[in-house]
Amino acid sequence: MIEAVIKAFGHILTLKVLLMILAGLFGGLISGALPGLTATMAVALLVPFTFSMDPTEGLIVLGAIYMACIYGGAFSAILVNTPGTPSSIGTTFDGYPMAKKGEGERAILVATYASVYGGIVGVIFLLFLSPPLANVALRFGPPEYFWMAVFGITIISSLASKNVLKGFLGGAIGLLISTIGIAPIGGDVRFTAGFPQLQGGIELIVALIGFFCIPEVLTMITERDKTFHIAETKHEKGILVRTFMEVMKRQGNLLRSSIIGTIVGILPGAGGSVANLVAYNEAVRVSKTPEKFGTGVIDGIIATESSNNAVVGGGIIPLVTLGIPGAPPDAILYGVLLIHGLRPGPELFSMHSDIIFTFIMSLFVATIFMLPVGVISGRLLHRTVVRIPIRFLAPAIFFLTIIGSYSIRNNVTDVFIMLTLGVLGYVLKRLEFHPGPITLGLILGPIGEMGFVQALLMGQMLPNKWMIFFNRPLSWVLIVLSVVSLCWPLLIRQFAKGWKIKEM
């Protein structure tokens, strides 16, 4: 394998390929930072351009775009409180408060370092542990997906620790919205109010733009005197190195989040959108100061951004070993492989080892390149956004929300849905409902529903169909995780009270 890796580096370290990686990175960064252009869309849009290239070069460009796009989502999450891709939802929780405090540049640097770290960890797993890890993807059946969704919902108890009831209510709203459209099993038409356009349901990214971005723009306009750009931006010397040291000191967080990202990436059907929230939850849980999360601490950004870039490598593991795409953009990479007559599986490694190792190593190189590219363009973007007066920034963002929500499915209906949800989001925000739990419900609704119904159907072969949820070891692991995750914040609070009493 070492020989193959060295040979792969030989293919990559040519001016042409390096320039292609750079171009891919810039393209990915831009599409990532624009809400509405997800990694899946960005990769799909560029597939035709790769037809004229040989398969290796095509994969290299698409890989670089994918990696940078996931990272670029952090920019808009930090600067305008809108996740550029669903993989950066959790980044808004602490990134935006940091930007509001005038620490936007630091937040972007943290996101850059964490993304590069996570990306590298994912690629290392991909390179060395693909075959054993791929089987994890197969172990996960419908009952496990159901329990994973339950586990995901319990994250709310740490996301919304200040008001658990409102958190879970928000989650329930999200779950309800996710049922609009054609039922994933059975094909029933639900809650479309007679509009055939609603058969497609509410697209996640459309809801993200509505719930995160529109309330933010409305707040910008209504609270003009507290404007964001007035926030004093601290220009500190040595911020590059100091932030780097700060991030690297948190090895535990970095490694844990990257491994979470890799594993979630391996599971088909769950991608960065789930990984970043799970990683955030775990970071809150092990923290000694969980109450500080959400006020602008770098630990939150480290968790979300390292995990979502680890998803890239993780998602490719089942793709190249089994031909099963891990995360949504991998489905498009799979299509590209098939069109070029490359069939994923063991034969890909034996017969086309050249192509596959070059692709894996190019992901590695692209991740490293992300460091300078991200630092330069991230700081530039930050300085620009911060300097634009609100009277220009607010309409500009508003314009982008419309373009973004239209472009995801080329559908005008989505723009109206986005605006409706935006107004709803603004009202809910006023009532102190955080958009995080709502979007969590939206993401997990379909996964949980499908897992539940499919598992019950599987249970038809058992004497009691409900047993299907409790007769598998992996299910029990997830059940225990859910209970712990649900009770942990409450236990901590109890303990904290206990300690205070003792101190007195």
Place this chain on the structure above:
Amino acid sequence: MKSAKWIVLLTVFALLVSFQTAAWAKFPEKPLTYVICFNPGGESDITARIQQKPLEKIIGVPVVIVYKTGGGGAVGWSEMMRATPDGYTVYGTNLPHTIVQPMTRGNAGYETEKVDNIYFFEFTPNILAVKADSPIKTVQEFVDFAKKNPGATVGGSGEPSANSLGTAAFAKLTGTKLTYISFTGSGAAVPALLGGHVVALMTYTSMAAEYPDKIRPLAVAAEKRAKALPDVPTFKELGFEYVEGAFRGVAVPPGTPGDVKKILEQAFAKVNQDPEVIKKMEDLGFIMEDYGEDASRTLVKKWTVYYGNLLKELGLLKK
């Protein structure tokens, strides 16, 4: 005088000719949009991508692939009903989707008869498949297994779909009780089979071609064997009167002029003759078909009757 008359006549003639050629040259003169109503990376996308380059060469303008996904294709097809009928936007269509959705949903946003198919270019038959290391080796063994284990699970793509209705039809034919479990696409059902979460798959030939060492196809639901799976018998050969699968074609918005449709129909027919297209499609398990506009109409009518009866028996008919 006489020469002046000639000049006038010639001019008129020249003008007529130039008008005529102008009319011919009129279509297509700008890029063609090819709308795919399913996710990028799926089979509809892959077939369109295979056609894209040769199609560009034949009609002489760029072909842009755009995705309008949702509702199992219904979002895109209901939009097609309202799209400009100038021939510059063609939609990928699928059978039995465009037949069964309006039948089962009440208001799918379009009607089967309004989907103006100009060409069906391929057929993907159902296959019954098990895991490569499964003890079940033949269709008969599967039927025996299902009789011993009522409610045996069969995974497949979507519902109602060729897979789901095919499972129901096959269960009826063999007198077995099968539990169909729907997944969000052919690809999504594969890990469920490989992980042992379902006993078998009612899926498409393409899946057997894509996962040759992991999936064991037991039989193909086609009139003749698939080129990609020469060793797999058809259900008919084994004595089961069972043919079913999905057709892929292209349609234009209702009201598109006949001459424009003709140009597109001929272009897609020519793409289907391209040896490279044929090879790529057949390697992926698709069976090349050539149904022009009229033949497509007959095809849709034939399957409408079949699915109408099947859905009525299953109690799924809305209308």
